Amino acid sequence: xxxxxxxxxxxxxxxxxxARLRCSPMKGHSHxxxxxxxxxxxxxxxxxxxxxxxxxxxxMPKERFSAEFPKEGPSILRIQQVVRGDSAAYFCAxxxxxxxTEAFFGQGTRLTVV
Amino acid sequence: xxxxxxxxTEISVVEKEDVxxxxxxxxxxxxxxxxxxxQPPSGELVFLIRRNSFDEQNEISxxxxxxxxxxxxxxxxxxxxxxxxxxxxxxxxxxxxxxAGNKLTFGGGTRVLVKP
Numbered sequence: 001x002x003x004x005x006x007x008x009x010x011x012x013x014x015x016x017x018x019a020r021l022r023c024s025p026m027k028g029h030s031h032x033x034x035x036x037x038x039x040x041x042x043x044x045x046x047x048x049x050x051x052x053x054x055x056x057x058x059x060m061p062k063e064r065f066s067a068e069f070p071k072e073g074p075s076i077l078r079i080q081q082v083v084r085g086d087s088a089a090y091f092c093a094x095x096x097x098x099x100x101t102e103a104f105f106g107q108g109t110r111l112t113v114v
Numbered sequence: 115x116x117x118x119x120x121x122x123t124e125i126s127v128v129e130k131e132d133v134x135x136x137x138x139x140x141x142x143x144x145x146x147x148x149x150x151x152x153q154p155p156s157g158e159l160v161f162l163i164r165r166n167s168f169d170e171q172n173e174i175s176x177x178x179x180x181x182x183x184x185x186x187x188x189x190x191x192x193x194x195x196x197x198x199x200x201x202x203x204x205x206x207x208x209x210x211x212x213x214a215g216n217k218l219t220f221g222g223g224t225r226v227l228v229k230p
Contacts, residue, residue: 031215042120042205042220043159056214091159095216102149103216105159 004029004094005074006106013082013113021077021109025094032075033103034067037089049075082113116141118208120221127196128229135191135224137206143167145211148182148189149218154202162204165189196228 005024013019025032030051035043036059048056049069060067064082069075079086089110093103117140127133139148150162163173165182173180177194193200203225207218 033215033217035218035220042222043207043218045217045219048215048217056217089157093216093218101216102161102164103218104161105151107158110157 004092004104004106006090006092006109008109009107011109011111013111015083015113016081019079019082019086019111019113021079021090021092021111022074023077023092023094023106024074025092026096026104029094029096029104031095031097032069033093033095034075034077035091035093037091037108039088043091046077079111082111084113087111087113116143116146116208116210116213116219118206118219118221120204120206120224122224123222124225124227126227126229129198130195133193133196133200133226133228135193135204135206135226137189137191137221139187139189139206139208141208141210143210143212147209147211149207149209150180150189150191151205151207152202153205153223159205162191193226196226198228198230201226201228 007022032049034046037043045059047060047067052071064080066078089108091108092106095103119138146167148165152160170182179192181190203223205223206221209218
């Protein structure tokens with residue numbers, strides 16, 4: 001009974017490159033959330049997706065960031081033309097329904113932009 | 115808009131002391147959910163508790179206890195007889211029923227350092 005799986009755990013990118021972060025939700029979960037944790041700060045909501053739909057992207061930066069959750073396969077958070085300020089831990093969480101149940105978090109992807 | 119405030123950024127205690135972490139929240143929703151998560155040095159997020167706004171009963175789980183006071187919009191967390199393994203960052207979070215999905219608003223976290 002695997003939990004939420006995120007990969008890679010650590011990702012290093014040079015400025016200007018693209019970063020792709022993957023999240024496989026728990027089995028049976030069709031709701032995925034992405035959060036960003038800047039160094040020494042709390043987690044900030046970025047986007048909420050259901051299969052093939054973006055439900056709430058109010059926390060996503062307007063440029064360079066996009067997210068998808070296709071019918072098959074993991075959810076992807078994509079950051080184009082990364083900058084140093086994108087260095088952070090990115091956490092994915094999943095839940096079985098849209099109700100306010102416990103959200104199960106992955107172990108995070110730590111992105112470092114050099 | 116919803117907000118969660120953890121005024122204590124860092125607390126240092128000696129093993130076996132009790133430590134209380136404060137959490138104050140703001141929401142306009144009458145139905146909401148409060149959470150505590152632990153983030154140990156390894157970085158993952160560990161779920162500790164979920165409490166809905168209609169249940170003001172305090173809860174105890176082993177050395178952990180939670181005090182929910184709706185009148186003061188607080189949901190404080192106490193670790194009794196702290197141990198070195200309790201050293202971590204602890205986050206309080208809020209989810210509003212009227213918001214889409216299970217979107218969480220986190221506080222800034224409190225770092226707890228338990229010294230032997």
